[in-house]
Amino acid sequence: MGLHFHNTLTRRLEPFESVEAGKAGVYACGPTIYGHAHIGNFRTFMFYDLVHRVLEWRGYEVRFVMNFTDVDDKTIRAARAKEMTLDEYTAPFAEAMLGESDALGIRRADLYPRATVYVDRMIDLIQRLLDRGFAYATDDGSVWYDISSFEAYGRLSGRDLEQGRPGERVAEDEYAKDDARDFALWKGVKREDEEVGAAWDAPWGRGRPGWHIECSAMALAEIGDTLDLHLGGEDLIFPHHEDEIAQSEGATGKPFSRVWLHAKHLRVEGEKMSKSAGNFVTVRELLDEGVSPAALRHLLLSAHYRSELNFTRAGLQASARAVARLLDFEARLLSHPEAPAIGDRGTGSGDAEGEAGRGIRDAADRAIEAFTAALLDDLNVAGALAALFVFVNEANRRLDAALGDPSHGLPADALEAARAALGEMDGVLGILEVGRRSRSVDAELSAWVEERIRARAHARADRDWSEADRIRDELTAAGVVLEDSATGTRWKKLSEEG
RNA sequence: GGCGCCGUAGCCAAGUGGUAAGGCAGAGGACUGCAAAUCCUCGAUCGUCGGUUCGACUCCGACCGGCGCCUCCA
Numbered sequence: 001m002g003l004h005f006h007n008t009l010t011r012r013l014e015p016f017e018s019v020e021a022g023k024a025g026v027y028a029c030g031p032t033i034y035g036h037a038h039i040g041n042f043r044t045f046m047f048y049d050l051v052h053r054v055l056e057w058r059g060y061e062v063r064f065v066m067n068f069t070d071v072d073d074k075t076i077r078a079a080r081a082k083e084m085t086l087d088e089y090t091a092p093f094a095e096a097m098l099g100e101s102d103a104l105g106i107r108r109a110d111l112y113p114r115a116t117v118y119v120d121r122m123i124d125l126i127q128r129l130l131d132r133g134f135a136y137a138t139d140d141g142s143v144w145y146d147i148s149s150f151e152a153y154g155r156l157s158g159r160d161l162e163q164g165r166p167g168e169r170v171a172e173d174e175y176a177k178d179d180a181r182d183f184a185l186w187k188g189v190k191r192e193d194e195e196v197g198a199a200w201d202a203p204w205g206r207g208r209p210g211w212h213i214e215c216s217a218m219a220l221a222e223i224g225d226t227l228d229l230h231l232g233g234e235d236l237i238f239p240h241h242e243d244e245i246a247q248s249e250g251a252t253g254k255p256f257s258r259v260w261l262h263a264k265h266l267r268v269e270g271e272k273m274s275k276s277a278g279n280f281v282t283v284r285e286l287l288d289e290g291v292s293p294a295a296l297r298h299l300l301l302s303a304h305y306r307s308e309l310n311f312t313r314a315g316l317q318a319s320a321r322a323v324a325r326l327l328d329f330e331a332r333l334l335s336h337p338e339a340p341a342i343g344d345r346g347t348g349s350g351d352a353e354g355e356a357g358r359g360i361r362d363a364a365d366r367a368i369e370a371f372t373a374a375l376l377d378d379l380n381v382a383g384a385l386a387a388l389f390v391f392v393n394e395a396n397r398r399l400d401a402a403l404g405d406p407s408h409g410l411p412a413d414a415l416e417a418a419r420a421a422l423g424e425m426d427g428v429l430g431i432l433e434v435g436r437r438s439r440s441v442d443a444e445l446s447a448w449v450e451e452r453i454r455a456r457a458h459a460r461a462d463r464d465w466s467e468a469d470r471i472r473d474e475l476t477a478a479g480v481v482l483e484d485s486a487t488g489t490r491w492k493k494l495s496e497e498g
Numbered sequence: 499g500g501c502g503c504c505g506u507a508g509c510c511a512a513g514u515g516g517u518a519a520g521g522c523a524g525a526g527g528a529c530u531g532c533a534a535a536u537c538c539u540c541g542a543u544c545g546u547c548g549g550u551u552c553g554a555c556u557c558c559g560a561c562c563g564g565c566g567c568c569u570c571c572a
Contacts, residue, residue, distance in 0.1 A: 011502095029572075030572090031572070032570095032571090032572095037572085038572085040571090040572055041572045042572085043572075044572040045572080047572090072570070073570075074570095157501080157567080157568085158501060158502075159500080159501065159567095159568075160500085160501090180569090181569075183569065183570080184569095184570090210570080211570050212570075232572070233571080233572030234566070234567075234572080235566085235567070235571050235572065236570095236571085236572070237567075238567065238568070238569080239568090239569050239570070240569090240570070240571095242569095243569090243570090262572095263572070264503085264566080265565095265566075265571090265572070266572085267565090272565085272566095274571095298521090299510090302510070302511070302521080303510080303511065303512095304511085304512080306503090307503090307504080307511085308503085308504075308565075308566085309510095310510075312509085312510085314509065314510085314522085314523090315509080315510060315522085317522075317523095318509075318510065318521065318522035318523075319510090319521085319522085320522095321521080321522055321523090322520095322521050322522070325521085325535095328534095328535060328536085329535095329536095331535095332535075332536085370519090374512085380512070380513090381512095382510095382511055382512045382513095382519085382520075382521095383512055383513075383519075383520085385511090385512090385520065385521075386511090386512065386513095386519045386520035386521080387519085387520085388520085389519090389520050389521065390519075390520070393520095393536095393537090396535090396536055396537070397536085397537065397538095399536080400529090400536060400537055401537095403529095403536095460531080463531075465531055465532070468531085468532090469531095469532070469533085472532095472533075472534095481533095481534060481535090482533080482534065482535095483533095483534050483535045483536090484530070484533080484534075484535085485530095485534095485535075485536090490534095490535080492534095492535095
């Protein structure tokens with residue numbers, strides 16, 4: 001089975017077929033940079049990362065674009081409050097978000113367009129919509145999209161226009177649009193906009209772009225008339241993405257995106273996250289308080305993207321333990337002594353090493369098979385993680401068995417197969433990739449630890465247990481944990497996990 | 499009111515019309531000088547009630563409970 005996605009547009013599982021074979025143009029709705037991104041934003045960004053990595057893993061040449069919304073009501077309001085220009089105010093938040101993404105191992109997009117840089121494209125797009133009869137201007141210099149002109153309006157979100165309840169919010173509507181449900185393509189200038197530099201000249205009057213047109217303009221400009229995938233949080237289905245479709249297709253006459261994927265929202269300790277509830281968590285805060293980035297990554301990845309994810313401290317702790325298990329396994333696999341490859345010793349049938357080698361290699365093959373099947377099926381990460389952990393267990397068992405053998409070694413090619421499988425799986429999950437950073441040490445510490453371990457080995461050889469334990473305590477105090485085994489002593493640096 | 503989602507062991511979380519992956523936590527055991535790591539053993543009949551079926555947790559219905567969207571919130 002090839003790669004399949006649950007397309008919001010059709011509400012069905014569909015095989016993924018990009019416009020151009022082997023290539024994938026992806027547009028992901030990024031954050032509005034008026035503050036630090038919160039854990040919920042990152043649940044969505046982690047989902048983007050999974051899509052990104054899976055496509056690359058499957059061999060697609062990916063063009064991944066994620067925008068930053070830097071001009072809208074919130075950024076303008078916040079910039080005014082600080083008496084800064086829009087750019088002065090928003091730029092640091094974009095930088096911060098990228099830094100946090102890096103910490104969590106989220107792959108960089110190929111491009112991060114910012115709305116203010118694409119205003120010319122937005123104006124062009126609006127002009128085309130006016131020319132083609134999808135939009136109309138009003139006296140205040142605003143331009144509106146006439147949703148009655150776009151037949152497919154409502155298809156993405158599954159709503160029937162006739163069943164809407166026009167009128168309900170008209171009273172609070174300060175604009176002169178024809179229909180309460182028409183949305184702004186361009187907002188006539190206001191003094192507040194000018195104060196922060198959020199105003200541009202357009203043929204129909206000075207003003208600023210509406211939110212929805214920003215994404216249409218950037219996506220069409222940077223990917224093309226038809227995207228292969230458009231990603232976002234579930235809250236964007238309506239009206240944001242519905243409006244993007246209306247605008248883009250109104251202007252180009254072509255399908256805007258083949259597939260739409262939406263991530264469900266995250267909850268915090270079982271509650272909806274909100275500032276008023278006092279459970280508003282930013283990744284910045286979590287990282288500052290020493291939470292393990294790999295644990296955070298594991299937790300954000302642990303549930304299917306179309307399921308609600310509950311972010312809890314207990315869950316973070318559990319994820320930290322799971323990550324530690326993976327890191328310990330990797331260290332063990334890398335340090336395990338090698339014996340001659342199965343292929344170098346004749347048939348090998350009946351010999352213990354050969355059998356252990358075949359066992360671990362078969363386990364690696366089964367793991368990759370199950371892992372792949374899970375991810376190709378609409379990104380079932382939980383299933384993929386299960387395949388990985390089954391592999392960890394099976395491989396650990398083989399490694400244990402090898403220790404009972406005089407040579408302790410496993411065939412080099414079998415170990416290589418196991419390492420390759422682990423590497424392939426983590427290339428998609430990125431958990432070890434991030435976790436290793438927390439365990440990395442400098443040469444100085446490393447040399448000291450190695451010296452201490454040698455001293456302890458001598459003490460142990462002399463059966464001087466109190467000295468051996470004293471040295472181990474010394475290392476523990478430095479955050480170093482030892483693991484004795486028949487093949488020597490491994491050590492690891494513990495980070496604040498959880 | 500409209501549209502839609504969810505309810506699987508203490509917690510997190512997959513999944514299939516034929517008797518339930520995985521992670522964390524817990525108990526016991528093996529290994530270890532002691533640890534650490536690892537391994538082994540132990541736990542759920544899948545919200546409730548009906549229906550369809552040879553057989554349902556998986557299909558249908560009702561109900562109970564939780565939740566999302568319905569104009570700018572990932």
